[in-house]
Amino acid sequence: MSSLKFLTRDVKIPLRRLFAVMLLFSNTLAAFYIFHYYLLDLMFKQIGADSFYFFVARMLFLSLAVSSGIIGSLIVERVDQRKFLWSWLFFGLLVTVSLVFFVGLEFALFSCAMLGVSMGLGFPTCQAFLTESTTVEERGRVAGIAIFVAFAAVVLSFVLADSFNMGLSSLIWAIILLKATSFLALKIDPCRREKGPTLPWLSVVVSKGFLSFALPWLIFHLANGILVFGSLSSEFANVEALGSTVELFGTILTVVVAGFAADFFGRKQPLLVGLIMLGISYIFFGLVATPESYFIYLIVEGVAWGLIAVTYMQVILGDLSAASGSKEKFFVLGGIMIPLLTFQIFSLVQDWSKLTVPASTLSRFLSIAILLSVVPVFRASETLPESKMRERKLKQHVEKVRKLVEESRKGE
């Protein structure tokens, strides 16, 4: 076991704080994932509503998540964080509980809108909470584990829902449970923040570090959107269901590795590996466009998504915003606006965007964009400070040298 001690090197976060981070961050991420990717679809299928209403509901959810994210980040700069989290958790729980008691299309649309508001208002603050709870040396690992816990909660919810054969209501109860237990975070931790200097939106956007990392993240989402909405899902619908499950598992297994890699090797490495992997998988798929290669592409995409999402969405944005009193603005811009708006745009245009270009040709072109997106990452400054990496390297050196000394003593 002692050989695995290096995994917890420089971990300073107290256990209570870590637990509070899990309860706030992981639970919120899990609730979002269950709702956006599964519950929403199930709700509208159960109502028997037209696909148009499902589309409207999703649009409401996404647009209100983005706009309330902007509003939430402004509010939290001015109010006590603990009070903000209390109100936000209470609001989210109330909206979710109402799903159990009210039915009907109008209410489903209304609750989608309210859940979008809830998600946008509070999730950036949960991300900011993870950032301020961690030092730069441990942020990657804590983020990786927190995201892993969120995905594990998602999988567990599905397994339980499947076991009890409760379908929609079990997923609603799973979200209620996640939101209710989030209150415990406020019980075990003060969840208060030192107010730091606030930044206007423009300063966040134009800051060099932000743009250098946001650009490949945007390209990643655009490429994925063009390929998936543009042609892929229609061409390979038969492997889509199984492929998506495998993709999810690829992501789940990678998030922890990504977090550890971000702490041990720096933030840029897992990001670059993720982007290069994705670029190569696009080329591969571009050359051999078969259901099998699509399946492989989905696995690689899952792994790449795990590497990129953890490193960018939580670790790099956390590093860039750590000293600022406007952490939420970084998370809203990078973590909410870019992925949700691109998803929204592609959902909006998906009917006319069904391209006549074959997926393989599209994939070859997109691989160029993905591979080019590594350039700004190469040029960007590492957000894990060089001094911390040097310090860690020296500590590792001490351990290696001490082992030699011990061996030499034993040999006497």
Add this chain to the structure above:
Amino acid sequence: MGRGTTVAFHSYKGGTGKTTLISNLAALYAASGSRVCLLDFDLYAPSLMSYFKKIPTAYVNDLLNGEVDISRILVDVSAELELKGKLLLGFSSNKKEDVNAIEIKHELKWQLTAMRRFLSAKNQLFEQYGIEHLFLDTSPGIRYWSINALAAADNLFLVMKDSDMDIEGTMRMINDIYDSLVKFGSKFFVVLNKVPGASPIIENRFGADDTASIADFEKQIKSRVVGSIPCFCDVQFSKHEFLWAVKQPEHPFSKKLIEVAEAIRNL
């Protein structure tokens, strides 16, 4: 013959008097009849050679490079210093190219190979030469070869001045490296050097308030202070202080050093 002890003298900054102290202590031990070896591990800025005014045929650098055996680098000064015991010295090269070579050799593979050579030489010193006390004079700050020398030692002595700058830097160094070394069983102690108070200026109590008591200091630095040596102007500004502890044993500086030597021996 039992295995001897290895002590390393280290500091956060240069100019703390580390080389003067370690040379005097090594000579004191040898004068009392012990078999002592003093190696210059300040590979980045060697000074032992000019302190002892010797030019060896081979250096510690050559030993680390695997070019020579330990026997080639040792210089025996016991007879000329009329010491009861033995004092063997090993110098590191002050040639520009040798210092530069050490500066750029950061790759782990070389570091570990060189370290193995040193450890083997260390065993030879204990077994073949019967060395009882091996003293290592290290480079100030956190550098690969100061870490290597510290890692090879049983007891580490941090030589420092009682100044805010030195205390702050030393505390950082303790957090960065010493804590890791302690985890592996090394012990570290502090030797305060050049402490204000020995010069007549103390009669006016000038600066007396700034001198923290040893107990407060130990609490602050979380380590035991094994010696507090006042700043003696005649030592500090002597053109070439050379082993006062054995040459001028009645000097207050020498007396203080004898106390420190005794404290170290009793650790």
